[in-house]
Each structure stands twice: as C-alpha cells, then as structure tokens.
Amino acid sequence: xxxxxxxPLHPFKPLLDEIExxxxxxxxLPEVLTWLRYIQGVKDRKMRITMVKDDLVPVLLEFEYPHxxxxxxxxxxxxxxxxxxxxxxxxxxxxxxxxxxxxQDGDYSKKKMGGYSIDESFQVLSERGRDLMRLVKMRIAxxxxxxxTVEPHKFNDSGYPHRHYILNRxxxxxxxxxxxxxxxxxxxxxxxEYGIDFSVRVTEGNLRSLRNYVMAYLAKSISPLxxxxxxxxxxxxxSHHHYRFFGASRGFxxxxxxxxxxxxxxxxxxxxxxxxxxxYTAHRFDPVAAEVHDVLxxxxxxR
Numbered sequence: 001x002x003x004x005x006x007x008p009l010h011p012f013k014p015l016l017d018e019i020e021x022x023x024x025x026x027x028x029l030p031e032v033l034t035w036l037r038y039i040q041g042v043k044d045r046k047m048r049i050t051m052v053k054d055d056l057v058p059v060l061l062e063f064e065y066p067h068x069x070x071x072x073x074x075x076x077x078x079x080x081x082x083x084x085x086x087x088x089x090x091x092x093x094x095x096x097x098x099x100x101x102x103x104q105d106g107d108y109s110k111k112k113m114g115g116y117s118i119d120e121s122f123q124v125l126s127e128r129g130r131d132l133m134r135l136v137k138m139r140i141a142x143x144x145x146x147x148x149t150v151e152p153h154k155f156n157d158s159g160y161p162h163r164h165y166i167l168n169r170x171x172x173x174x175x176x177x178x179x180x181x182x183x184x185x186x187x188x189x190x191x192x193e194y195g196i197d198f199s200v201r202v203t204e205g206n207l208r209s210l211r212n213y214v215m216a217y218l219a220k221s222i223s224p225l226x227x228x229x230x231x232x233x234x235x236x237x238x239s240h241h242h243y244r245f246f247g248a249s250r251g252f253x254x255x256x257x258x259x260x261x262x263x264x265x266x267x268x269x270x271x272x273x274x275x276x277x278x279x280y281t282a283h284r285f286d287p288v289a290a291e292v293h294d295v296l297x298x299x300x301x302x303r
Contacts, residue, residue: 001013001016001017001020001029003016008040008041009033009036009037009040011225012036012224012225015224015225015227015232016029016032016033018229019032019229019232019233022229024105024118024158025159025229025230025233028118028119028159028233028236028237031233031236031237031239031240032232032233034236034239035232035235035236035239035240036224036232036236038239039222039224042065042067043275044274044275045064045065045272045273045274045275046062046063046064046065046272046273047062047063047064047066047270047272047273047282047289047292047293048060048061048062048270048271048272048273048279049061049269049270049271049296050267050268050269050270050271051265051266051268052266052268053264053265053266054264058268061296062273063296065272065289066288066292067286067288067289068238068239068245068286068288069222069235070222072288072292073218073245074215074218076291076292076295077214077215077218077246078211078215079258080256080258081211081214081215081256082211083255083256083257083258084147084211084248084252084255084256085211087255088255093168094168094169094170094200095166095167095168095169095170095200095210096166096167096169096170096171096198096200097164097165097166097167097198097199097200098164098167098179098196098197098198098199099162099163099165099196100125100132100163100165100183100189100190100195100196101153101160101162101190101194101196101197102116102120102121102124102125102160102162102189103115103116103121103188103189103191103195104116104158104160105117118158118159118160118161118233118234118237119237119240119241121161122161122237122238122241122243123241124187124189125150125161125162125163125189126243128183128187128189129148129163129189131187132179132183132187132189133146133165135182136182137249139178140171140175140179141167141169144167144168144169144249145167145168145249145251145252146165146166146167146168146248146249146252147166147210147214147246147247147248147249148163148164148165148166148246148247148248149163149164149214149217149218149245149246149247150162150163150164150243150244150245150246151217152230152231152234152235153230156230157228157229157230157231158230159229159230159231159233159234159237160230160234161234161238164213164214164217166210166213166214170200171198179196179198180192180195183195183196184196214246218245218246222235242287258295269281270282270293
C-alpha cells in the first residue's frame with residue numbers, strides 16, 4: 001500500500017501490507033483505514049466539561065477523549081461489574097459459561113451452509129445470539145440472567161469474533177443439547193462440533209471470579225501497532241458497525257445501573273480539545289464518549 005511518509009498512517013504500512021496480502025482480510029481495508037484514522041485522530045484529543053457552583057464560580061473537568069479502545073471503557077465496565085457483584089453478594093449462585101462461534105468462510109463451512117464472512121459473523125452473533133437467549137429464557141431456563149463479552153479468534157488470526165456468556169444457572173446435559181440444537185439447527189449459526197461450548201463454574205457466594213473472567217476478554221488500552229492483521233480487522237468491523245464488546249440481560253443491567261449523584265454543581269457545556277489545543281463545543285459523540293460524559297455530568301451536577 002502506498003502511503004506518503006507524512007501520512008499519519010505511514011507507521012502502519014507493514015501491517016496494512018499484510019492485510020492487503022490476505023484475501024479474506026483485504027476486502028476490509030476501507031474499514032481498517034477508517035478505524036486507524038479515527039484512533040490516530042483522537043489519540044491526543046481531550047474532553048472538557050464546564051460546570052458552575054451556586055456562587056457562579058466555574059469548575060472544569062478535563063480528561064482524555066474516551067472511546068472503546070482506551071482504559072476508560074474497560075474501567076466503566078469494571079465499575080458495572082462491581083455493582084453487580086455487590087448486588088449478588090449474598091446469593092450462592094451457580095453459573096454456566098457458554099461460548100458461541102459461527103461458521104466461517106473455510107471449505108467446511110461453505111460445504112455445510114455457504115459460510116459467513118467476518119462482518120456476517122458479527123451480525124449472526126449479535127442478532128441470532130440475542131434471539132437464542134430469548135428462546136432459552138422462554139423454553140428452557142425461565143428467569144435466567146446473563147452477561148456476555150466478545151473477542152477475536154486467536155486461532156489462525158482469522159479476524160472472526162466469538163462470544164462468551166455467563167448464565168446464572170446450571171444446565172443439565174439434556175438442556176445443553178437443546179441449546180446446541182437451537183444454535184446449530186434452528187439458527188444454522190455454527191457447526192455441531194465447534195459452534196457452541198459449555199463449561200460449569202460454581203462461585204463461592206459472589207461474582208469475583210466471573211468478573212475477572214469478563215475483564216480478561218475486554219481489551220486494555222489498544223495500540224494498533226501491537227495488533228495482528230486479524231485483530232485489526234476485527235476491531236475495524238466492530239467500529240464500523242458499532243458492535244458492542246459487552247452486554248447483559250435486562251435483570252443484570254438493572255442491577256448495574258449507576259446511581260445519580262447530587263452536588264452543588266450545574267453542568268454548562270462540553271467541549272472537545274483537539275491535538276492543536278483548539279476547542280469547540282461538542283454536540284455529538286461516539287457512544288462511549290457520550291456515556292462517559294453523562295456519567296461525569298450526572299455525578300457532579302444538580303438534576
């Protein structure tokens with residue numbers, strides 16, 4: 001790939017060349033370039049929230065511009081998991097761990113059902129994974145709650161995603177087989193051999209081990225130069241289609257909701273400070289920046 005030496009993406013040229021030389025990844029170069037330019041464009045950006053006290057004295061909060069590939073996002077999820085752990089601390093609850101994988105674009109998958117591309121795999125995990133959970137709650141495990149997280153496949157650096165679920169009940173063999181048949185048969189999402197996997201872990205009265213399990217799959221602050229070609233494509237597609245890296249059922253989500261603080265401060269405006277030090281009023285953010293902004297504004301503002 002030809003990049004001018006002054007192009008901000010020039011340091012990524014070897015990585016982009018690798019992606020260009022892999023047929024299954026090459027078609028995602030537009031999404032990769034867009035994502036890399038976004039990451040590079042916001043790396044020195046900051047956010048500033050201006051508030052005022054009752055005596056009209058201004059108070060400024062200034063912090064690095066948050067997005068899903070910075071530790072800010074990871075810490076937000078961790079805070080939610082701590083709230084969930086606290087809410088369930090008195091329940092000696094058993095949990096089942098379940099992983100979902102889709103068909104890919106190899107010969108086996110194409111022979112079975114035509115195969116899925118990487119972006120189609122994201123869509124299948126998002127839409128059919130949601131439908132699977134609804135059906136399992138309706139027919140197999142009424143009242144079940146769950147957490148989920150997603151990560152890229154390590155095998156062959158394929159760029160494909162797979163999901164990990166934490167389900168708050170134990171499934172017997174018959175029930176696990178019913179769930180397998182739904183995923184591999186009804187939804188034709190993954191193969192009978194590799195599409196779904198169950199394991200059981202019983203916690204000792206809290207979610208600490210499961211919190212650590214979730215956090216292990218959430219990326220720390222990312223430098224694209226440290227990623228493999230498949231991982232770059234994975235993150236670029238997640239960014240392009242706004243796919244989330246973490247989620248929960250309604251019941252668990254309600255337990256993780258933040259409490260709104262009350263203080264003598266009133267929110268006035270939010271500004272973004274670019275890499276040259278120029279400021280402008282921010283009216284729209286990416287989803288994570290918006291959530292972080294709301295957390296800080298609610299924590300310090302009078303409602």
